[in-house]
Amino acid sequence: MTTTAAASGRWRLRQPSVIPGFGLTLGFSLAYLTLIILIPLAGLVWRSASLSGAEFLGILSDPRTVNALKVSFGTAFIAAIVNVVFGVIVAWVIVRYEFPGRRIVDAVVDLPFALPTAVAGIALAALYAPNGWIGQILNVVGIKAAFNPTGIVIALVFIGLPFVVRTVQPVMEEIDSEIEEAAATLGANRFQTVFRVLLPGLAPAILTGFALAFARGVGEYGSVIFIAGNIPYVSEIAPLLIVIRLEEFSYGAATAIATIMLALSFAMLLVINLIQAWSRRRYGHGA
């Protein structure tokens, strides 16, 4: 396995395999990533660098910016947690049980990918508004589910679900039913089998799903703005603030907020990736 090779020379270039084209494919990958991802992002940072240090800090410490970032990252985090719980359950049902309409359920999971986000946002806003179908019911029990951060979380849960289901599902399919049977013969009950045997084995995939749903949630714009209410300091998300700044022609401020979002997202994804690399090295598997 790769563990021994990795241990002996972690920082050396990987030895080319029998299949030729290592140099070519690596070169292509780097050029492609540069063109598609790095150059636009570098342009962003470059543009924000036109601000002086004091101006930059001024924009960052502006309470409106701070609150927008808090709302964006906070709601994305909560939505990703919700998606992890329910996404794993949905994946479990699709993988483990045969029931009529299973294929349809499987296909429905992908709909949030396909639907224009604005359409999703309008639909959700209509449903969860105080006079909407679901909003009315929630209003009775005193929950306001639209035009506040709760609404943002609802939109992000909708958008993020497929990321969790689709990353967990293939790994779940690989779990041999013998593993569960082994746990049962050793005396473990259903609860212990799920929480001590199955879920720890799925942890790397769940973490990937969480990271994807979270990253998507931080950057989501279209579906959120319809249901959020967009009240500054309360339910205004950072991407919206960027758009507002652009409309005011203050490009420097827009890029500064974008840069800090980029830095925060990158740091979080990097940490998650490191955790995964660690668990893969340790268990020799993962997502």
Next chain:
Amino acid sequence: MDVSVKNLRKEFDRYPALHDVSLDIRSGELIALLGPSGSGKTTLLRLIAGLEQPTLGSIHFGDEDASHKTVQERNIGFVFQHYALFRHMTVADNIAFGLTVRPRGERPPKAEIRRRVSELLEMVQLSGLEKRYPNQLSGGQRQRVALARAMAIEPRVLLLDEPFGALDAKVRKELRRWLREFHDRTGHTTVFVTHDQEEALELADRVVVMSQGKIEQVGSSDDVYDRPNSPFVFSFIGDSASVPVSIVDGSVRFRGDEIGVAAPEGDIVSGEATLFFRPQDVAVVTDPSAPALEGRVVTSRRLAGTRIADLDIGGADDPLHVEIEVPLDAQAANGTSIRFRPLRFKLFAK
């Protein structure tokens, strides 16, 4: 712990995988369930474990009816062909699993669990590997971890499903001998499933030969090899040849001609039957006037200390091939004719 299986029947989607199987396993016995794939041997093992529920019939552990007990309640040790180790746990955690999932009241203290784990690791000769993860072990080591894990709960019966099936030939041989010693040391009632007859004959106290959801024969290695009680067992265990014959007044005839073989007293007196014999249990007949089976050599091959000849005893119109062992100095060039007579044989009525 004695295990007895009574009139067990198991159907999968109305298709019977096991018909009316009864079997008594004595305490401390090492027993092999042997059969081709689809014979129901794994189903029987899984029924004993409680991983499947029988359609009909009952399973007793000692005096207690365990038919309706769950897997967890049966307290059995089960070893899977592909180990089924928990790969996110270290070797030590894998072995300790069965103890740590016990309810708080019955769970041994941590130090006691640690002691038991190191004891078991020593028993399976893997001391020093407790911190490793399963994917850092070889196949043979993984299977021994799986065995130690199953033994940790002090099972009443140890059940092994093709335990050596996924291992290479050399490791399989070593582990086979090791399992026999392990069994002799611990004295657990052990049932293992295999399709490898060599493994079953070498390892088991008794062999249960199964075919098409039924038990064909239960007996020691000598019983099933030397005294097979059905055409299936005769042809499944070891090499054999079968010849359709008719018996007239106790004398065995092949296509009308006597072959110098008499049906044993009390056996079939007349009628159609099948004659079974093993390649080594024949004598070449040199006297051209004595009755015997006669065949033309199609091919012959040298096999270590013997020579095996593939004979056509049917003739060009209706060929019938049998393999026999011939002396190394016998004339066995292709196309030559050889006359022989089975010395030890068995007749089964058609």
